[in-house]
Amino acid sequence: MQKFAVLGHPISHSLSPRMHLASFASLGFDGSYDAFDVAPELLGEKFKELIQQGYRGLNITIPHKKAIMPFLSRLDESAEKYGAVNTVVIEGDGTTIGYNTDVYGFLTDLKCKDVTVKGAKILMLGYGGAGAALACGLKNAGCGELKIANRTVREEGMLPLSSNECIAYSREVDLIVNVTPVGLKEGDEPVLPIEAFRQGQVFYDCAPTSHETSSIKCAKIAGARAFDGKGFLIHQGAKAFELWTGLCADTAAMYAAIK
Ligand SMILES: NC(=O)c1ccc[n+]([C@@H]2O[C@H](COP(=O)([O-])OP(=O)(O)OC[C@H]3O[C@@H](n4cnc5c(N)ncnc54)[C@H](OP(=O)(O)O)[C@@H]3O)[C@@H](O)[C@H]2O)c1
Missing domain, CATH: 3.40.50.720 (NAD(P)-binding Rossmann-like Domain)
Incomplete structure (x- = not known):
């Protein structure tokens, strides 16, 4: 099973788990998607822990989109250009790359x-x-x-x-x-x-x-x-999934899950 998660503070309102899990189910993709409420002072520690636990990708939301940057191995040009990271790809060797799919x-x-x-x-x-x-x-x-x-x-x-x-x-x-x-x-x-x-x-x-x-x-x-902004949420999430896995998300299943 491949593990994914969203990090934010607060996070209980996030529709991302429901949206991604619906797409995973529809595609028959063997993945999990968690939501972690991470206080700003614990971001670096939590990020390290998730890499060690074998997470393959993360979404980053308020208030961590800039704060995550110093913890990453490198930034994709989308993150450089837009000055914020909402998606992290974690490679097998622990290399972490920040993207902006917003x-x-x-x-x-x-x-x-x-x-x-x-x-x-x-x-x-x-x-x-x-x-x-x-x-x-x-x-x-x-x-x-x-x-x-x-x-x-x-x-x-x-x-x-x-x-x-x-x-x-x-x-x-x-x-x-x-x-x-x-x-x-x-x-x-x-x-x-x-x-x-x-x-x-x-x-x-x-x-x-x-x-x-x-x-x-x-x-x-x-x-x-x-x-x-539901369509915005779905398309940024679909792009994140593509970056993590190389696969196309089921955007219709995502929409049905959050509408
Ligand atoms: N659909 C999606 O996928 C998606 C993706 C990203 C963001 N969003 C939406 O975009 C919103 C902003 O995200 P962000 O990352 O830019 O947040 P942020 O960095 O916290 O910025 C919030 C902005 O809203 C203003 N603001 C905050 N509270 C306000 C209030 N009560 N009245 C008037 N203005 C207020 C702030 O003004 P000051 O400068 O005066 O503080 C600032 O300009 C989120 O709440 C979310 O709904 C949606």
């Missing part, structure tokens, strides 16, 4: 949903680890103007999240991407009000929730096309 997962899902990135005017809400990686991925994919709105305005040109300026700009763009955790919990307030959306635009909420977020509800009421 950007691939996000862009693949946009493509599946017929959302045009090339030349599109985009507003991204949130600029943490995932936000920074996705912004870089969107630029590499040839998007048009890209503005960031964040709770903490850290850089020149950033808009304060939910300010009047942010709401006005939001109505102008082709694509709005929410990459804050607002919406992950059922009952969270919308990240932007209804008047920030309009017909003809796309709202992509990265939260891979089974409930419809209030932001998605607002976007739909305003007539926008709106999507949650």
Whole structure:
């Protein structure tokens, strides 16, 4: 049996075990997939332990996507380029390689949903680890103007999240991407009000929730096309599985398991 796991803190909300195990079962793949809640100060120790126990691959989630980097033998160019690791391949001799499959997962899902990135005017809400990686991925994919709105305005040109300026700009763009955790919990307030959306635009909420977020509800009421982050989660996971095993994951089984 090949062993895999996801490391995060907290981790109980993670849909990754359910999603990967459904794909393993459908493929007849002999694998296990655990979820470990790892406090930041114990990350290095836990990582070493899992290598010794013969784990073949890991997913890395909040808050460890940058913190894992110093423990790896090397980084793939995707991790170098996007500055975060969400997938680790562990080779037979214990060599560990860090990859970023988040950007691939996000862009693949946009493509599946017929959302045009090339030349599109985009507003991204949130600029943490995932936000920074996705912004870089969107630029590499040839998007048009890209503005960031964040709770903490850290850089020149950033808009304060939910300010009047942010709401006005939001109505102008082709694509709005929410990459804050607002919406992950059922009952969270919308990240932007209804008047920030309009017909003809796309709202992509990265939260891979089974409930419809209030932001998605607002976007739909305003007539926008709106999507949650389940497709993003599935495609980043499918790519991770391919890196670990060289096999194609069953994305339909993954979707059925988390929908
Ligand atoms: N579907 C998927 O597979 C997938 C993959 C990766 C990420 N995601 C989603 O992306 C989200 C962000 O991930 P991350 O790794 O970038 O996290 P992160 O590094 O912790 O960054 C969080 C970002 O959200 C902002 N933020 C946090 N709490 C907020 C609040 N209450 N109100 C407004 N803004 C808030 C932060 O602003 P400050 O700078 O002001 O702190 C920061 O910009 C996750 O929660 C997850 O839902 C989904």
